[in-house]
Amino acid sequence: MREGIAQDGELSAYWRWRAKPYGIESPYDLLTEVARYDLTGVLDRITVPLLVTSPEGEHFWPGQARRLYEALPGEKAFVEFTAAEGADLHCEPLGRALFEQRVFDWLAARLGVTA
Known part of the structure; x- marks a missing residue:
């Protein structure tokens, strides 16, 4: 290699x-x-609220976000990003503002912050 x-x-x-x-x-x-970066053996111990994001067209780990979400035992949310929104592909490179808005809105709701 x-x-x-x-x-x-x-x-x-x-x-x-x-x-x-x-x-x-x-x-x-x-x-x-x-x-070594494998959460399989500890997923059942993750109990904090967790936001899992999933961009359409994920080319590095397609489907992995959904599998993670489904395996989590605690409070969780799943947010998808689409090409129609301009926020597809790995790390939503062209839709960072939308990504950040959704993540910070989720955090604000968890922390009880109002605008």
């Missing part, structure tokens, strides 16, 4: 950007580390 990534400048830059938060340079070590 390291050799293949090194042969493509754009891919190499992308890989470095994605790996930077972990401080890991080796593709194998990075993938091994990321594989």
